[in-house]
Amino acid sequence: xxxxxxxxxxxxxxxxxxxxxxxxxxxxxxxxxxxxxxxxxxxxxxxxxxxxxxxxxxxxxxxxxxxxxxxxxxxxxxxxxxxxxxxxxxxxxxxxxxxxxxxxxxxxxxxxxxxxxxxxxxxxxxxxxxxxxxxxxxxxxxxxxxxxxxxxxxxxxxxxxxxxxxxxxxxxxxxxxxxxxxxxxxxxxxxxxxxxxxxxxxxxxxxxxxxxxxxxxxxxxxxxxxxxxxxxxxxxxxxxxxxxxxxxxxxxxxxxxxxxxxxxxxxxxxxxxxxxxxxxxxxxxxxxxxxxxxxxxxxxxxxxxxxxxxxxxxxxxxxxxxxxxxxxxxxxxxxxxxxxxxxxxxxxxxxxxxxxxxxxxxxxxxxxxxxxxxxxxxxx
Numbered sequence: 001x002x003x004x005x006x007x008x009x010x011x012x013x014x015x016x017x018x019x020x021x022x023x024x025x026x027x028x029x030x031x032x033x034x035x036x037x038x039x040x041x042x043x044x045x046x047x048x049x050x051x052x053x054x055x056x057x058x059x060x061x062x063x064x065x066x067x068x069x070x071x072x073x074x075x076x077x078x079x080x081x082x083x084x085x086x087x088x089x090x091x092x093x094x095x096x097x098x099x100x101x102x103x104x105x106x107x108x109x110x111x112x113x114x115x116x117x118x119x120x121x122x123x124x125x126x127x128x129x130x131x132x133x134x135x136x137x138x139x140x141x142x143x144x145x146x147x148x149x150x151x152x153x154x155x156x157x158x159x160x161x162x163x164x165x166x167x168x169x170x171x172x173x174x175x176x177x178x179x180x181x182x183x184x185x186x187x188x189x190x191x192x193x194x195x196x197x198x199x200x201x202x203x204x205x206x207x208x209x210x211x212x213x214x215x216x217x218x219x220x221x222x223x224x225x226x227x228x229x230x231x232x233x234x235x236x237x238x239x240x241x242x243x244x245x246x247x248x249x250x251x252x253x254x255x256x257x258x259x260x261x262x263x264x265x266x267x268x269x270x271x272x273x274x275x276x277x278x279x280x281x282x283x284x285x286x287x288x289x290x291x292x293x294x295x296x297x298x299x300x301x302x303x304x305x306x307x308x309x310x311x312x313x314x315x316x317x318x319x320x321x322x323x324x325x326x327x328x329x330x331x332x333x334x335x336x337x338x339x340x341x342x343x344x345x346x347x348x349x350x351x352x353x354x355x356x357x358x359x360x361x362x363x364x365x366x367x368x369x370x371x372x373x374x375x376x377x378x379x380x
Contacts, residue, residue: 006043007371010093010112012086013101015048015065020263023234024203025180025288026119030101032181036364038062045093047086083108097371100153108152113378115370116150117157118167119180120285155374157367159286162307176370180288181363182354183264186295189272191347196226196337199274199298201267201289204243205236206282209303211246212326213280218250219330225338229278232259232270271296275343276336280329281305294318294354297347301333317350 015030016022022031030046037044044063068085086106090098098107102119150167157176158164164175198217204210210231217229229252235243247256262270271277277293277300284306291311293300300318302308303325312318319336321328336343356362 006041007097008043008093008095009037009097009099009371010045010047010090010095011099011101012047012103012106015046020265021261026102028288029119029180032183032360033364033367034063036181036360037367040364040368042368045095047089096375104150104153111378113155113374114153115155115157115374116153117159118163119159155370157370160307160310162285162310178363178366178370179357180286180291181360182291182295182358184360185268186292187355187359189268189296191272191297193275194273195275196228197274198227198229198276198278198333199232199270200229200278201232201270202287203236204231204233205239209280209282210243212324213278214246214250214252214256216280216326216330216333217255218252219326220334220337221255223334225334227255227337229256230259230270230274231256232262232267234261271298274298276301276333278333279303282323284308286311291354291358294350295358297351299336299343299346299350301329301336303329317346317353
């Protein structure tokens with residue numbers, strides 16, 4: 001019997017400076033998948049983008065990590081990093097395949113082949129930024145960059161149907177439908193929910209419509225349903241004054257707790273104690289926190305922003321309402337918080353759905369199948 005060597009994968013994308021406190025969904029996905037691939041026997045090297053934050057030690061990890069400095073930290077796009085920098089790493093490491101985590105523009109070669117995971121529609125997200133000029137110009141620049149670079153990739157992992165619909169059917173692209181992986185610990189959370197506790201986890205930004213979430217929570221309280229709201233995550237875009245003003249205007253000072261950024265263990269603790277998770281976003285693709293909440297058996301109340309409708313089956317694995325409809329959102333929220341039996345039923349259904357879709361071992365196996373298909377196709 002001949003022993004086949006491990007597939008050599010070079011993964012390029014945002015990777016957390018602190019393993020227990022990733023900043024955003026892409027860092028979480030890249031970390032989860034990296035550990036899953038290493039456990040599956042993949043010979044993995046991760047290329048992450050350096051920054052000024054203190055970084056964790058990498059010498060004890062089951063894969064190599066290479067820091068690639070941004071030319072302008074905090075820039076609007078990774079296209080300000082030279083693809084030549086990535087190519088030099090490719091030449092040095094000689095991987096069998098390059099897996100790009102949303103970094104479409106950073107590798108344009110055909111040997112070795114590439115796999116691209118599209119995590120979000122950046123030019124759509126940018127329309128909700130601050131400042132008229134920024135909302136006008138940034139989406140245009142990001143769209144031009146995306147269109148110029150997407151043509152270089154044949155194998156595309158679509159994390160849900162919204163990605164496929166937005167990118168569209170293109171003659172050179174082979175789509176692979178694979179959801180983002182959730183780390184195993186979220187499936188093991190023991191739930192002891194506190195009545196009326198609503199949790200939000202994510203960036204506190206205008207895109208996430210935190211003001212709308214607070215308004216819906218105030219409406220629920222006006223219905224006589226007990227509710228306390230916990231907001232976990234960092235503020236962005238000078239959004240904190242608007243959120244604080246909304247809390248005061250709606251007389252929610254005693255009902256809202258701003259937690260700041262949490263570690264992964266703290267997020268799991270919050271999911272174990274909350275009665276429900278709420279997202280009133282204007283724009284989303286596939287929020288990791290929804291998948292994590294489902295894995296924990298937490299009912300999710302959300303708007304039908306972007307790909308959320310692909311993640312939640314209304315009134316079965318979650319509750320959904322039209323974007324911007326605060327009244328409908330509040331009614332869904334009240335129906336969960338006021339009915340323990342319904343809350344538990346939806347939570348159980350959500351966990352079963354998450355097991356089938358987001359379990360790390362399943363996602364890793366399907367991702368490895370894509371690697372093999374791309375390598376075989378390139379060698380044919």
